[in-house]
Amino acid sequence: MTVTFSASSLDQLMPMHLLVGPDFRIRRAGPSIQKICGERDLIGQPFTRVFDLRRPRSVDALFAAEQKDATRLHLALHHEPDTPLKGQVVQLQGGRILINLSFGISVVEAVARFGLTIEDFAVTDLAIEMLYLVEANAAVTAELRQMNQRLQGAKIAAQEQAFTDTLTGLKNRRAMEHVLGRLIGSGREFALMHLDLDYFKRVNDTLGHAAGDHVLQRVAEILVSCSRKTDTIVRFGGDEFVLVFDGLTDTKRLEALARRLIGKLEEPMTFAGRSCRISGSIGITLSRFYETPQIDAMLHDADMALYESKNRGRACVSWAMGQGQETLQRTG
Amino acid sequence: MHGLVNRSIQSFVSDTYGGGLWASVASECGVSLDGFEAMLHYDDQVTHDLLDAIGARLDKGRDMLLEDLGTYLVSNHNLEALRRLLRFGGVTFLDFLHSLEELNGRASLALPDLDMPQLSLLETGPSTFRLTCRWGFPGAGALMSGILRGMADDYGALVLLEGGVPDADGTCVLKIELLDSRFSEGRQFDLAVPTG
Incomplete structure (x- = not known):
């Protein structure tokens, strides 16, 4: 079965997608991947000039995968090596490949570094939930830390008022x-x-x-x-x-x-x-x-x-x- | 009651009406001046006593007080964390309204022992909604009215709210009409935690 959908639908479903031709040049880029690349227009660029491919190591391997077979890939932008991206590649007709990328665990740094908004993520992407959790978790941890500090103070005070000699267990x-x-x-x-x-x-x-x-x-x-x-x-x-x-x-x-x-x-x-x-x-x-x-x-x-x-x-x-x-x- | 709720009431009273009012309310209710630990649990009666004492001093009914509390929770700059967590609900006030049904699930991801109002949203027209609020503690409708008013301002939306009378088991239905989702600028929201 072949499903056809428009480029704008593709942008909405996969805002971090790349379409790469058999000449290894980028033919299309989703709005979010374009956003993190800044001013530089991705269209027409050789894939390996923009991305540092880490898994698999060679770009040939991306195209070598069997039809219908999906392959995992890890890569990073050459100019942002500290923000690793992960993704999946599928083979299309005409020797082209479609890559869908995500930030994975580096999403927390990525939103700050690239000024991303909720709209930069696919609706189904759990990135926002993850950001929410990270923030909620930090708030709860901070609250617990403060409580522990207060309890620590109270414990010291209580020890000072205690009736037991701590070394021997005798009365003081x-x-x-x-x-x-x-x-x-x-x-x-x-x-x-x-x-x-x-x-x-x-x-x-x-x-x-x-x-x-x-x-x-x-x-x-x-x-x-x-x-x-x-x-x-x-x-x-x-x-x-x-x-x-x-x-x-x-x-x-x-x-x-x-x-x-x-x-x-x-x-x-x-x-x-x-x-x-x-x-x-x-x-x-x-x-x-x-x-x-x-x-x-x-x-x-x-x-x-x-x-x-x-x-x-x-x-x-x-x-x-x-x-x-x-x-x-x-x-x- | 979760300490977070009692702690919120404490902050609301101190920030809005001053430490003096808090001190007298605390002493009347047998609560220490330092107040509540946000991560501990307290008997519900303490919360009732607290709200009664505050209401008596400010000459405000329970519902009006809870509504003010709701607005304070999302609009006071000392409590930026809660407002941010709610803004994760969506880009527009409409998204936010629809995210309310998830609020309980979101809250329990962070604090599994926090008993939050159960909310369900029903679209009754192109821009009208009914929000059903259920909570173990009476007053969910009033509290949610305050929160919705505060969040509407935050998103820059113009909203009409009409609170219903709670039924016997405390369930309350709010009628919401979204008149203009871009009525004003609203407040900026960045996904990244502001630094500094």
Whole structure:
């Protein structure tokens, strides 16, 4: 069957078509392909002078394809090598070929570069839908990016206000203040134990910070394993820890607990095949030593007791007697 | 309701009537001053409360408010993106009218979770049309009236619009008469995204 239609119908259906004669010269060009070539009139030009044929490489191959057979082709304008075009070629009577071109994925750049409008595309061409999608997608992505930035800011703020020490998973100082405030406010009795690691600096200096971090995490595990769910274990900073024992004020039991802790800390820990040895010094105070317990005073007294332990040669447990008493009861 | 709709209402109030009005409406509705995230979802009731509060302050009925919102959405220069996306619908206002039936499909390509009004266009004469608007949220007809008015100006077309009364399930029919598709210059539209 042969279908005949006018040149203007061809222009509408395929605004990017080329009709090439057996002499390889362009006989007709669709309005859009003519538009992207600018001032230069395509009619009569040798095909290969205008286009850089990339697939197939030779223009002969375009004409060699069997009748009815359609061949894919890739090409670019010589003066616009960065805008690749793709197309299809069919054989016509009289040794002529009809090529229909499209921008493919390069359509986004092409509309900007050549100032194309909706009318430059065939109605059935999905180029406009694609441009629409690209733009809609960019708008949505921009909106999401902004939202992510806002969420990122909120996340940082939330982390700053969080109650957890990120390295060890223990409570942090802010959490400790809440817990102590609540215990004091409700008039409950409790023990406050201040632990400072011994020889930790040596691990950090000789084996590096990764080893140090590993030790701190291991210490956290030991502290958790030696305490009850109702107790609060705090990484107070660096290699200092505070343990709050709710309702536990028996000095003998606390003393034994402190010694067991030190014993566990002294067991060698291995990091990357190397042995890390630490110990701990402890100072303890009790809420009942104070008429009106105050967080700062209790922390200060436990800290003083801790330094007493350090002065006594480390790995010791010392007691603060509270109420600003200078004397420290020495045990062990 | 999709956050994009609530966010649009927020921009409409702040851009048109000022941040002060937005602040008081937000506080009345229990919405944070920062307003809505365009990519999240909110309960429909929030949107109802918001529109009621704005309407009360401006002494405007719901329909008039939604119509103003529609026009604002396509004519405000801060929201160029939406107007551009609609202009992809076609070269002339007539093309645009016919592209409205695709609007839902287009929107869900970009935002699959955005519930847009369902639109269907019926040609009733050489230049007269009936646009049927269905939406889960009441007021689609008024909103679309505003959008059509704004887009007619954008295309430079002279159009007569007559809004109908929504039926029981909220479906609303708009009568459209295209008097002159080249009444004025309209606004320039380039396929390429303007840079700078």
